[in-house]
Structures are given as C-alpha cells and as structure tokens.
Amino acid sequence: MVAQLKYLSDKALAQVKASARYNVARYKTDGFADLADDPGWNIGLGVDYDNALLATMDLSTPRNVAAIDMANSRIVGKALAELSPTLANEERVWVRLTHIEGFTYSRDRWIGTAGDAAIPKLVEDHFFASGQTRIRDDNAMSRLWWNYQIARTCNPDNADEALGLILKTADIRSNFVERIWMTSRRSIASAVLELIKSEPWVTEAEQNFRKLMRSLNKLGGGIVFEVLDAGDIDRFLKDCVSYARMLT
Template structure:
C-alpha cells in the first residue's frame, strides 16, 4: 500500500495540450523522465494498492469489465467519491502505474496519430464528472464498483454482473446521480434484473421499464418500502 499521488494543474494542462507531441510515448514509451522532475508528486492522504493495476485485463470483454472493476474498487477502497472526482489523480495514474493497461485497452494497432490523440484525450484524462465516471480508463472502473458496492455491500460482484450486462443499464444505474444516490431502489432494480432475463437482454423492454419507474415512482418515497413491497412494485412495472 502507498499514498496516492497527483499532478499539479499545470502538469495536467501541459499533458493535455501536448498529446500530439507525445504520441510515441503513448504508443510504446513512458513518462518516467517527466515524472522524475516537476510537479508530479503531490500527496493525497489516501493509500491504495497500485501494484494491483498490473492485474487488469485490457481485452475489453464483458467479464474483464467486471473483474477490472472489482480489482480497482478493492485497490482504491479508501478513496471517497469527493476525491474520486479529482482529475489530476487519474491523469497521473494513466501516465504512470496505469499507463500499460490504458494503452493496451484503448489504443489499437494501426490507429492513425489523430485517432490515437482522440483516444488519449478521452481515456487518459478525467476532466469533469462525466469523463471521470464514464470515460477515463481507470476511474470509470472505480465508479462501477462504488455503485455496485453501495447497492450490494455483501456482494458487489453480483451487482456488477447486472449493472454491466448492457451499456444502457450502466447508464441508468451509474450515470444518473439522482437514481445512483437511491441505493434501496438500485438494489431492487438489480434484483428485478436477476429475475427477469428478458429485461436485461432486451433494450426496448428495459427502456420501457425505466420509463414506468420514473412515471409511477414519482412522488413515492420508495425508500420507505420494505424489500418485499419494493420487489412487488418493480415487478408490476415490467412490460409483459
């Protein structure tokens, strides 16, 4: 375990502005020479297991997304949602300890310089909550685990299997702050998805289900329902 480090804002800005000049570093090189000088080593009062990043699977398969989310969530277990929004932390990681994973996951052989530049801009930097939560190579995995653990503290992997089963399900459960903050509802949605295979396999059915939840759940304090009541209510919203 070691303390997390982050770069200064000027370093983060310089890296973002000089992606084109550093294309070969991103493709096959490193930033060790830059990291050894300048403002790359500001310390956060949080420890993490950075060695675990070497275990990440860059294949991009559905199973790897689940496994990687578990690895990052456990390795950065002490991180809070507030600190997890710090772009300079994630920017440092994808230019140091997490560079190899980010490169193999998001940079493909045969990409032009312009394509590499676009991929780096999207997946190696985490400016803003949306980029941090949904696009950054490593931070998105932390947010997956954070929502899953909040939904099912005793078995976050089980929750991840539902949350990551389709992109639109992740969008509904991770990318919507209002719903993500209502963990009893999120837990009930996960249970409903487990029971109704068609719901998690059919995009149209799931979209209609969420519309009904937003419509008929509006004005109800669903958090006051017990688990049986919640499950019954959500099952009544599943399109037949």
C-alpha cells in the same frame, strides 16, 4: 504492497493536456514514466492504495469487453478502496493514474492499434476526465473505479455479484449507472439489480431494459424510496415492468 496515491498539480495538468496532440508517440509506446517523480506529477494525496493488486489488471485484447471490464473494475475498486467518492471526482488523480500507474492498461485498452490521426481524440476521451460524467463513464481508470463503487453501494454484502449484473451488457451499465439519482439510493438500486436476476424479460433485449428505466423515471418521480419497505419497492417495480412492456 501499499503505496500512496499521487496526483498532478493544476499546472502539470494544463501542460499535459495542451501537449497531448504532440505526444502521440508517447501514448503509442512507453508513456510518461519519466515524469513520475516530477514535483508537479508527484503530489501525495494522503490516501493509500494496493499497487501490487493494481498491477494485476488484465491487459489482454478485449474480445469479451464486459468480462474484462468486470475483472478490472474489481481490481481497481479493491486496490483503490480507500479513495472517497469526493476525491474520486478529482480529474488530477485519474490523469496521474492513466499516465503513470495505469498507463499500459489505458494504452492497450483504448488506443491499441489506432492510427496517429485518431489518437488525440482517444487520449482526450480516456486519459483525461473533465467533469463528473467523463470521470464516471470515459476515463480509462476512473470508470472502472466507479463501476465497483456503485456495485458496492448497491450491495455491500456482495459487490461482485452486483458488479456482474451492472456490467451484464454495456447498455445496462450506461442506463443504470447514468441514473445517479437511483444508484445513490441503495434501496431502489438494489431492488433493480434483483429484478435483473429474477425477471428474464428485463435483459432479454436491450430495448427492454431501456423501457424499464423509462418507466422508473415516469412512475418513480416524487416517490421517497427510503421510507418504503422491501415489499412496497418490489410491487412498485412490478408495476414498472408492466408499464415498460406496454411501451413502444
């Protein structure tokens, strides 16, 4: 079912932020559904999404966080496929989603059984999204969308496979996704994902992938990857692996 994405006004955003520490009971229980049609909470974005698909998010207790994050990233990415990266950097879109359409998931995933004293900080981190880094990494809903968006950018022919590689471990996700210079450059990003598949050393220990990223930073400075062919990039990455193996 298709519906229109909504977002909050600046005033509504400021109000819900300021009152977060007083709304612990709301965040623990039924949330903010009573505000869904309030004029400040119900501004049309002019972008459609699949609300039926979004409603299928996995709400189970995350015993296997990577697997559940992968399933939910796929759902959110496909349900909100019409959202542009520019609009996806708007906090008011994600605050609406974490407080209304995606509230149950956001609550169960990030608040769970936390005590009252811990909830205001969890809410600040995962229900709001002040700045690009928090939108990409912390907000309960936007981080899932960005996972899928980056996977789709890296491998538009098989975004699901790319997503599985990016989310193989939390460490890979953080080291890969945080390097926007790389994930916005499809040729090198796709090649790194292929390397994860083909070179066991890269992921057999967390520090190995970190070393690879360090070698990419050191050896890749100044290289215009867009003008290199696939063979050149593969040779460059082999050099990076060799260099990474020597790092301590």
